[in-house]
Amino acid sequence: xxxxxxxxxxxxxxxxxxxxxxxxxxxxxxxxxxxxDLAEEAMQEASISALKHWQERGLASDPQGWLYVTAKRKxxxxxxxxxxxxxxxQNLKAFNEVLASDTxxxxxxxxxxxxxxxxxxxxxxxxxxxxxxxxxxxxxTICGFSTDEIAKAFLLKRATxxxxxxxxxxxxxxxxxxxxxxxxxxxxxxxxxxLGVLYLIFNEAYYSKGSQYLSSKALAEEAINLAHLINQxxxxxxxxxxxxxxxxxxxxxxxxxxxxxxxxxxxxxQNRALWSDEQIRNGNQYLKSAVAxxxxxxxxxQAAISAVHSTSDSFETTDWLQIYGLYQKLLQYxxxxxxxxxxAIALAxxxxxxxxxxxxxxxxxxxxxxxxxxxxASKAFCLKQIGEKESSKAALNKAIELSDNQFxxxxxxxxxxxxx
Amino acid sequence: MQYLLMIYAxxxxxxxxxxxxxxxxxxEYGAFTEEVMAAGVYVGGEPLEPISTATTVRVRxxxxxxxxxxxxxxxxxxxxxxxxxxxxxxQALKYAAKIPSAKYGSVEVRPIMQLPS
Numbered sequence: 087x088x089x090x091x092x093x094x095x096x097x098x099x100x101x102x103x104x105x106x107x108x109x110x111x112x113x114x115x116x117x118x119x120x121x122x123d124l125a126e127e128a129m130q131e132a133s134i135s136a137l138k139h140w141q142e143r144g145l146a147s148d149p150q151g152w153l154y155v156t157a158k159r160k161x162x163x164x165x166x167x168x169x170x171x172x173x174x175x176q177n178l179k180a181f182n183e184v185l186a187s188d189t190x191x192x193x194x195x196x197x198x199x200x201x202x203x204x205x206x207x208x209x210x211x212x213x214x215x216x217x218x219x220x221x222x223x224x225x226x227t228i229c230g231f232s233t234d235e236i237a238k239a240f241l242l243k244r245a246t247x248x249x250x251x252x253x254x255x256x257x258x259x260x261x262x263x264x265x266x267x268x269x270x271x272x273x274x275x276x277x278x279x280x281l282g283v284l285y286l287i288f289n290e291a292y293y294s295k296g297s298q299y300l301s302s303k304a305l306a307e308e309a310i311n312l313a314h315l316i317n318q319x320x321x322x323x324x325x326x327x328x329x330x331x332x333x334x335x336x337x338x339x340x341x342x343x344x345x346x347x348x349x350x351x352x353x354x355x356q357n358r359a360l361w362s363d364e365q366i367r368n369g370n371q372y373l374k375s376a377v378a379x380x381x382x383x384x385x386x387x388q389a390a391i392s393a394v395h396s397t398s399d400s401f402e403t404t405d406w407l408q409i410y411g412l413y414q415k416l417l418q419y420x421x422x423x424x425x426x427x428x429x430a431i432a433l434a435x436x437x438x439x440x441x442x443x444x445x446x447x448x449x450x451x452x453x454x455x456x457x458x459x460x461x462x463a464s465k466a467f468c469l470k471q472i473g474e475k476e477s478s479k480a481a482l483n484k485a486i487e488l489s490d491n492q493f494x495x496x497x498x499x500x501x502x503x504x505x506x
Numbered sequence: 507m508q509y510l511l512m513i514y515a516x517x518x519x520x521x522x523x524x525x526x527x528x529x530x531x532x533x534e535y536g537a538f539t540e541e542v543m544a545a546g547v548y549v550g551g552e553p554l555e556p557i558s559t560a561t562t563v564r565v566r567x568x569x570x571x572x573x574x575x576x577x578x579x580x581x582x583x584x585x586x587x588x589x590x591x592x593x594x595x596x597q598a599l600k601y602a603a604k605i606p607s608a609k610y611g612s613v614e615v616r617p618i619m620q621l622p623s
Binding site: 262263264 | 507593594595596599615616617619
């Protein structure tokens with residue numbers, strides 16, 4: 087019994103060690119051999135070796151170095167065993183170069199620790215792939231999450247996710263999507279794509295419904311880490327810093343955003359003592375650096391909105407006028423009905439419920455948010471503020487009807503009871 | 507790696523032959539062809555006659571069915587192609603964006619299948 091427990095803990099230690107450097111090694115191998123397939127196959131074999139060796143002799147003193155050297159040897163073995171296959175590939179030249187440099191570079195640790203993840207991030211987030219595949223690939227190859235874990239996080243069947251990953255990897259190899267940082271003329275546009283993927287990953291974690299499977303906090307942290315990594319290599323990008331600030335501010339509320347049953351708590355009900363001061367400091371620092379670059383963008387404005395919330399003592403004392411102004415600014419970059427609704431809500435809190443109601447009513451007329459419960463909840467709030475009891479009740483009932491979540495329905499019911 | 511760059515556009519969007527715009531388009535195509543030749547990536551490329559000259563063949567139950575026109579009614583039709591030998595997809599996409607018709611039509615980039623010999 088004891089022995090089993092021990093074995094299990096060694097095994098999970100090894101798995102953790104492998105995962106923590108998985109993306110780094112896959113990226114280095116892919117960069118050297120110009121083949122993601124080969125890198126993955128070699129890494130899989132190296133992980134099996136690691137499990138066997140380390141279970142017998144304990145974890146290597148430098149697990150990442152050990153795994154890298156082993157995986158590289160495995161890759162070279164695979165190429166030698168499949169000479170015919172690789173000879174036909176256009177990238178034979180790359181393989182030959184690696185084989186030639188093999189002897190002196192194999193145990194050279196300085197070179198082995200060069201981080202190539204950023205190159206592979208740009209591959210995974212290439213616009214030739216659809217967004218869902220970009221997200222899945224980034225989590226799989228860079229963060230080392232398994233197909234199972236990603237499928238569960240996105241509430242999809244394993245087979246669906248497996249097929250998505252296989253197809254995306256096939257496209258990378260068949261269409262020869264490069265493993266490189268885009269050239270200067272494309273960098274801004276391509277970076278915008280990468281930021282979009284990181285923000286999707288972060289939000290998936292933050293608003294996660296599959297969180298019981300994949301630790302959502304770890305996933306959110308991965309998104310921040312990747313953004314941080316890119317910032318180290320491509321510094322002074324205003325929107326990247328803006329996204330880092332936005333994610334830091336939102337992440338500061340991570341522990342306060344859910345109750346003990348895992349139900350989300352809205353901003354006005356959160357215990358602000360649980361907000362992480364460290365993350366808020368990080369957010370402020372990033373936002374300051376971003377703003378200094380004088381290239382305003384949507385992430386920076388959203389970060390600024392989040393910053394106002396983060397630095398307010400309470401929901402009631404929040405500077406709503408500033409938030410309203412920022413939403414107006416955001417509309418210049420990102421004109422969506424949701425942003426317009428948020429602007430209207432902020433306006434209502436500044437003490438202008440009548441004007442806010444007008445804006446919400448015209449949004450309702452446009453019809454794009456008509457299935458959205460928060461449109462009606464906001465409408466109800468404004469109507470209540472101006473004393474229109476009956477219409478307010480009707481709007482709140484509509485919000486209850488449209489909400490797809492019992493907790494939210496209960497919450498609106500409580501409001502209904504306390505308002506009237 | 508070879509890529510086929512297929513140029514799709516609505517024929518109605520193209521300038522009329524003989525017009526100044528048409529002459530300019532021809533010039534732009536000439537410049538593009540020279541560029542890809544000079545870069546050493548050009549393998550081949552041709553314009554096609556209008557869609558009204560197209561004939562479609564289908565074989566069903568060992569019988570050839572010949573019909574006029576394209577397989578399906580589409581507004582944008584294949585008007586020509588380039589076959590380029592590029593380093594990777596990014597290079598092919600850069601050339602695709604330089605094809606003059608990309609400004610009013612679209613260019614589909616497809617890698618040529620590498621058959622096992």
